[in-house]
Amino acid sequence: MSLLLIAEDNQALRENMKWALVSEYNVIEADTADDCVNLFKMKKPDLVCLDMGLDNEPLKGLEIIDTLLTIDRNAKIIVITANTSSTVGPESVRKGAFDFFNKPVDIDQLKIVIKRALKRSELEKQLPDSTDTAGVVQSDATLSMIGESAAMKQVFEIIRKLSQTDMNVLICGESGTGKELCARAIHYHSARKMKNFVPINCGAIPENLIESELFGYVKGAFTGANSDKEGLIESANGGTLLLDEIGEMPKNLQVKLLRFLEDQNVQRVGDTVLRKVNVRVIAATNRKNLDSGDSEMRSDLYYRLSEFQIDLPPLRQRGEDILIIARALVAKNREKFGSARLQLSPRAESALLNYSWPGNVRELENKLSRASIICQNQTIEPDDLQLASVSSFSNMNFKDARNAFEKEYLTNLLKRFDYNISDAARAAEISRPTLYDMMKKLGLQIHTESHIKQ
Structure with a gap:
């Protein structure tokens, strides 16, 4: 009973x-x-x-x-x-x-x-919990990365293997894809987890201050240096240092960073003493082709930092991961906002899947936080998400509006499944030949560069 x-x-x-x-x-x-x-x-x-x-x-x-x-x-x-x-x-x-x-x-x-x-x-x-069977890797005691897509499962496996080494890692991905979470996960699963994880955004610190922030300084090194100060590298001793947006690091400081990576010695600004440390360095960037001739980064520093490179996929290429992450965020918001029955409507879930997410996971989190506050009856609807509409059909005749909608729908569908025809057709519940016919009618072609030519 x-x-x-x-x-x-x-x-x-x-x-x-x-x-x-x-x-x-x-x-x-x-x-x-x-x-x-x-x-x-x-x-x-x-x-x-x-x-x-x-x-x-x-x-x-x-x-x-x-x-x-x-x-x-x-x-x-x-x-x-x-x-x-x-x-x-x-x-x-x-x-x-x-x-x-x-x-x-x-x-x-x-x-x-x-x-x-x-x-x-x-x-x-x-009913199975939507996150129970999802691929997951902890980033610290309270944060985790989740996903079931093949690309993310591969990332999770790489994280687990890299955490058992001290290799320098370069994490590449668009803004909002979770680069810091990835770095935290590597630290959390390593033998360094009980020591500090120290993130620094290289693009957020003025050029004239970044050297003293990273390496520290001694009293009298410059005006205002009234006492010795330990730098962020020293504070990460025994742990992990994340150099976020490494592509923004001034070129004159890259030489000093390269020297540190080679011998793990820190020289504070204004000092002659070298201090030995043991720091694992992870770098992250949203820039592409850091090793190209057009990049501001020294090639020797790039190769030193990228002993192993992780490429995080954008959210639009992760398929059903969008809903897995969204449901996990809604569960988090239930407690955060005191809304025990907070949920996504089926219409909202469909809208999430058909949006391109230029801001990736960070944008998804922001949209859901706002929607969790303004929604009625603890049910998030598409209007609560305020997703930007790609086009408006109100001033078209029916035939043109239908063609425009189908073109927009198929474009987003193909992007969602990284231009895999079989997966896209399965999601749309149509046959592959039907999908090809619709693409031909609408003038959509897939090129080998993985983009749609319209």
């Missing part, structure tokens, strides 16, 4: 409810908020009948709902209230309760709602 927890400080009402339910369910009781929470943690009941006014506080139940849903976000809670306000019951449901009753309680109706709540719970348990 299912286990029910009745949390009610009115003993007579609590006993009446228990008497009415005990023939169908195992029933445990609590008469205070603390007892309710403690029993919920220990016994893990299938459903809670919660008095809104526990501990003689009229709205105590709202606080308890938050606590229980933090422990188990799928908890089923039925609120029972004597509060005469018409907003208390709906507010409890908005907070995440399954349903609510005003006192006096109609037991027959309560039984119906309990059965419905338990049925919902059974179905939810049968």
